[in-house]
Amino acid sequence: xxxxxxxxxxxxxxxxxxxxxxxxxxxxxxxxxxxxxxxxxxxxxxxxxxxxxxxxxxxxxxxxxxxxxxxxxxxxxxxxxxxxxxxxxxxxxxxxxxxxxxxxxxxxxxxxxxxxxxxxxxxxxxxxxxxxxxxxxxxxxxxxxxxxxxxxxxxxxxxxxxxxxxxxxxxxxxxxxxxxxxxxxxxxxxxxxxxxxxxxxxxxxxxxxxxxxxxxxxxxxxxxxxxxxxxxxxxxxxxxxxxxxxxxxxxxxxxxxxxxxxxxxxxxxxxxxxxxxxxxxxxxxxxxxxxxxxxxxxxxxxxxxxxxxxxxxxxxxxxxxxxxxxxxxxxxxxxxxxxxxxxxxxxxxxxxxxxxxxxxxxxxxxxxxxxxxxxxxxxxxxxxxxxxxxxxxxxxxxxxxxxxxxxxxxxxxxxxxxxxxxxxxxxxxxxxxxxxxxxxxxxxxxxxxxxxxxxxxxxxxxxxxxxxxxxxxxxxxxxxxxxxxxxxxxxxxxxxxxxxxxxxxxxxxxxxxxxxxxxxxxxxxxxxxxxxxxxxxxxxxxxxxxxxxxxxxxxxxxxxxxxxxxxxxxxxxxxxxxxxxxxxxxxxxxxxxxxxxxxxxxxxxxxxxxxxxxxxxxxxxxxxxxxxxxxxxxxxxxxxxxxxxxxxxxxxxxxxxxxxxxxxxxxxxxxxxxxxxxxxxxxxxxxxxxxxxxxxxxxxxxxxxxxxxxxxxxxxxxxxxxxxxxxxxxxxxxxxxxxxxxxxxxxxxxxxxxxxxxxxxxxxxxxxxxxxxxxxxxxxxxxxxxxxxxxxxxxxxxxxxx
Amino acid sequence: xxxxxxxxxxxxxxxxxxxxxxxxxxxxxxxxxxxxxxxxxxxxxxxxxxxxxxxxxxxxxxxxxxxxxxxxxxxxxxxxxxxxxxxxxxxxxxxxxxxxxxxxxxxxxxxxxxxxxxxxxxxxxxxxxxxxxxxxxxxxxxxxxxxxxxxxxxxxx
Numbered sequence: 001x002x003x004x005x006x007x008x009x010x011x012x013x014x015x016x017x018x019x020x021x022x023x024x025x026x027x028x029x030x031x032x033x034x035x036x037x038x039x040x041x042x043x044x045x046x047x048x049x050x051x052x053x054x055x056x057x058x059x060x061x062x063x064x065x066x067x068x069x070x071x072x073x074x075x076x077x078x079x080x081x082x083x084x085x086x087x088x089x090x091x092x093x094x095x096x097x098x099x100x101x102x103x104x105x106x107x108x109x110x111x112x113x114x115x116x117x118x119x120x121x122x123x124x125x126x127x128x129x130x131x132x133x134x135x136x137x138x139x140x141x142x143x144x145x146x147x148x149x150x151x152x153x154x155x156x157x158x159x160x161x162x163x164x165x166x167x168x169x170x171x172x173x174x175x176x177x178x179x180x181x182x183x184x185x186x187x188x189x190x191x192x193x194x195x196x197x198x199x200x201x202x203x204x205x206x207x208x209x210x211x212x213x214x215x216x217x218x219x220x221x222x223x224x225x226x227x228x229x230x231x232x233x234x235x236x237x238x239x240x241x242x243x244x245x246x247x248x249x250x251x252x253x254x255x256x257x258x259x260x261x262x263x264x265x266x267x268x269x270x271x272x273x274x275x276x277x278x279x280x281x282x283x284x285x286x287x288x289x290x291x292x293x294x295x296x297x298x299x300x301x302x303x304x305x306x307x308x309x310x311x312x313x314x315x316x317x318x319x320x321x322x323x324x325x326x327x328x329x330x331x332x333x334x335x336x337x338x339x340x341x342x343x344x345x346x347x348x349x350x351x352x353x354x355x356x357x358x359x360x361x362x363x364x365x366x367x368x369x370x371x372x373x374x375x376x377x378x379x380x381x382x383x384x385x386x387x388x389x390x391x392x393x394x395x396x397x398x399x400x401x402x403x404x405x406x407x408x409x410x411x412x413x414x415x416x417x418x419x420x421x422x423x424x425x426x427x428x429x430x431x432x433x434x435x436x437x438x439x440x441x442x443x444x445x446x447x448x449x450x451x452x453x454x455x456x457x458x459x460x461x462x463x464x465x466x467x468x469x470x471x472x473x474x475x476x477x478x479x480x481x482x483x484x485x486x487x488x489x490x491x492x493x494x495x496x497x498x499x500x501x502x503x504x505x506x507x508x509x510x511x512x513x514x515x516x517x518x519x520x521x522x523x524x525x526x527x528x529x530x531x532x533x534x535x536x537x538x539x540x541x542x543x544x545x546x547x548x549x550x551x552x553x554x555x556x557x558x559x560x561x562x563x564x565x566x567x568x569x570x571x572x573x574x575x576x577x578x579x580x581x582x583x584x585x586x587x588x589x590x591x592x593x594x595x596x597x598x599x600x601x602x603x604x605x606x607x608x609x610x611x612x613x614x615x616x617x618x619x620x621x622x623x624x625x626x627x628x629x630x631x632x633x634x635x636x637x638x639x640x641x642x643x644x645x646x647x648x649x650x651x652x653x654x655x656x657x658x659x660x661x662x663x664x665x666x667x668x669x670x671x672x673x674x675x676x677x678x679x680x681x682x683x684x685x686x687x688x689x690x691x692x693x694x695x696x697x698x699x700x701x702x703x704x705x706x707x708x709x710x711x712x713x714x715x716x717x718x719x720x721x722x723x724x725x726x727x728x729x730x731x732x733x734x735x736x737x738x739x740x741x742x743x744x745x746x747x748x749x750x751x752x753x754x755x756x757x758x759x760x761x762x763x764x765x766x767x768x769x770x771x772x773x774x775x776x777x778x779x780x781x782x783x784x785x786x787x788x789x790x791x792x793x794x795x796x797x798x799x800x801x802x
Numbered sequence: 803x804x805x806x807x808x809x810x811x812x813x814x815x816x817x818x819x820x821x822x823x824x825x826x827x828x829x830x831x832x833x834x835x836x837x838x839x840x841x842x843x844x845x846x847x848x849x850x851x852x853x854x855x856x857x858x859x860x861x862x863x864x865x866x867x868x869x870x871x872x873x874x875x876x877x878x879x880x881x882x883x884x885x886x887x888x889x890x891x892x893x894x895x896x897x898x899x900x901x902x903x904x905x906x907x908x909x910x911x912x913x914x915x916x917x918x919x920x921x922x923x924x925x926x927x928x929x930x931x932x933x934x935x936x937x938x939x940x941x942x943x944x945x946x947x948x949x950x951x952x953x954x955x956x957x958x959x
Contacts, residue, residue, distance in 0.1 A: 027905030030840025030880030509904025
């Protein structure tokens with residue numbers, strides 16, 4: 001008789017492997033249906049009429065001709081929605097503007113019609129009379145004494161400010177100045193620290209407007225069902241926050257709001273807030289009693305999407321001759337635009353970089369966010385950290401040069417280590433910062449190239465080579481901004497041992513569905529193909545705060561592991577009972593319950609599941625888990641450990657500067673990231689490479705030109721994204737610091753790769769040419785001028801409100 | 803009043819006869835009239851390549867063509883690549899190399915890449931980058947897309 005040997009099942013870990021993105025096959029075949037592709041029976045098409053003036057009073061709006069156009073179902077203005085509530089972080093923004101427009105993107109009227117063409121034709125029939133008001137085009141103008149107010153208080157019949165109840169939103173009560181928000185942070189004795197400094201430098205840095213440019217333009221479908229429940233097909237990154245907020249705006253129970261997220265054509269932070277077009281689509285659907293679909297044109301996407309916030313930043317830094325940092329003093333002026341979105345809160349992140357990227361005994365930080373008549377700023381990958389890092393990492397090189405120290409040695413001397421608690425109260429439990437610095441420097445041969453380039457600056461020929469280094473610190477274990485920073489998971493196994501993973505975490509292309517599957521399979525000993533992920537419907541998925549702050553792998557990952565471990569415990573207990581063995585001796589591998597020590601199979605998992613299900617005392621394996629990270633809310637002085645873990649990176653950028661033309665070519669980026677642990681190597685590389693090139697665009701090519709409130713280049717012809725031939729060679733490596741709280745030791749990484757590039761590029765251009773450029777972007781014109789001393793250095797006298 | 807025009811063309815191997823508005827662009831016709839949504843709107847100005855299709859074998863931005871321009875032409879969209887084994891290998895290469903993130907640019911990328919594969923089967927990375935210059939991607943940083951196409955080119959050798 002032929003007896004087969006009992007197989008031994010070894011534990012082959014999925015962690016660190018190159019795992020293909022689960023939805024890549026359907027995306028590569030063009031089968032994925034994005035919101036732009038969706039059709040809901042009976043749906044109407046909507047368009048918004050936006051202001052043609054930058055700052056004006058609206059004298060009258062005449063929609064009669066638009067309403068009379070055949071095929072037009074609804075035309076709405078502010079007068080038609082007297083119940084509209086202000087939206088946004090500061091409640092200063094009414095979706096439809098009735099009395100005043102404050103920026104060129106402002107929404108005045110909206111049409112729902114049988115087709116987009118009819119809706120567009122109707123917009124052209126709407127007549128608006130304006131009375132122009134003075135324009136505040138720069139943040140400096142906004143804080144001048146006597147500057148016109150962007151949100152003046154409404155006046156009563158006698159011209160006095162109306163008496164309104166306390167806590168009336170800014171949209172109704174106005175604001176007595178143009179200051180939207182301010183942040184003041186300090187640790188240590190700044191005066192004494194400056195007195196102890198051997199070297200002090202002070203410079204102003206100027207950061208420009210850029211925008212997300214998601215390849216899929218913004219869109220939404222809103223409909224009310226027969227019971228009056230609201231169903232939104234939405235691209236939001238924060239479905240559960242939206243659910244609550246829409247309910248609030250509509251004065252309905254949140255249980256009557258359901259949000260479904262079709263696959264999303266790019267996020268990068270652009271979909272973190274509630275926007276007027278979403279609320280307006282709901283108003284149109286309510287009025288038309290039909291589903292309403294609204295999709296932007298690319299031009300509209302440029303004009304009416306959030307931006308990264310432009311910043312004027314004056315930084316004063318000091319150190320001792322021995323290379324010890326002594327202090328940083330920072331004043332910034334943020335251009336908020338006309339309304340307040342998340343862009344106004346980026347100072348939270350900026351101050352962490354100033355206070356804690358390096359050990360600095362004293363830090364004094366002041367940000368003023370001011371209203372202007374410009375497009376309003378939102379959240380964008382990096383959340384203020386690109387701006388902060390641009391300034392800090394240039395000053396690190398400048399201080400090093402002043403004391404005659406190598407820039408790498410200077411950084412190493414001041415870099416944080418694991419175990420440190422910073423002046424701001426951030427606690428670095430895992431920290432691979434120094435290893436990132438040395439690895440990136442060694443792999444790129446930074447020291448030698450830096451010295452060689454310096455020596456060759458005056459060599460003949462127009463093309464100069466440069467190398468620059470920059471580092472970054474960013475939240476890597478969530479960010480406790482909201483009351484909860486958690487994520488829920490529901491996990492179930494069917495009678496074939498396939499897993500349905502129901503997670504609150506949203507997928508925006510970053511690969512969360514794959515990494516979460518991987519973490520679950522690692523626990524349950526199953527192949528990735530055994531997992532179906534459900535992640536896009538608030539009626540099904542458990543709560544999650546949203547996809548932002550590089551948090552999903554860490555937070556949703558821990559949540560998924562928690563649910564999987566509960567399932568495993570249940571399975572192992574059932575197997576032990578049925579087969580008369582010790583629970584502790586069992587493991588799950590390769591679709592089997594096995595004896596952990598030998599790998600000898602006890603029972604096929606699918607068979608065990610069926611036995612459990614179809615027995616007298618039938619049961620199913622279904623578990624839930626909610627993970628809330630052990631981070632804390634900052635106190636009123638902005639102190640506290642806001643993230644459960646922190647990510648680190650160092651990037652070395654190499655450039656060739658053509659001094660005849662000003663063209664800067666980014667030839668190579670060597671990046672080393674402390675990611676805690678590599679989970680999906682393929683997905684991780686993709687995040688880093690994409691982030692590096694996005695950083696390259698920020699540094700070299702992208703520039704949303706806003707002049708006097710008017711966006712001059714709302715198209716891809718004049719707003720230059722990096723294209724394939726321009727990308728640098730990329731050498732990306734990882735430091736595995738094995739974070740104790742991280743899922744399998746991992747930390748977040750989504751935002752990190754973009755953060756250093758502009759700063760490192762500035763240092764590289766200096767290394768090549770001896771010219772330091774303090775403003776972005778490094779376009780050929782800007783660099784050409786700077787090389788000839790024809791570019792005025794930005795100067796903003798440090799200022800904060802009394 | 804809109805003016806209609808009768809056209810006849812081959813779409814993914816099937817003859818289509820349609821009366822189309824003379825002002826309609828080809829992308830809208832594919833998506834809204836024929837109902838094939840794999841071809842994407844990214845900019846409407848021929849800058850992003852998300853709407854790339856094959857017209858008589860050459861790649862074109864469908865957003866820059868009128869629907870009536872299809873008359874008498876042989877059109878292939880991303881959906882039409884399904885039957886092509888070489889394109890199948892290309893799509894697999896995109897998946898294997900991690901060239902897909904949000905995926906919105908991917909159909910246009912695959913269309914352009916399949917053209918590179920057909921016309922320059924020996925293309926190296928630099929030539930592939932040049933070939934993909936008109937296709938924007940915001941997620942991947944292009945490297946993995948170039949890797950995917952390069953591997954498919956070599957695989958076909």
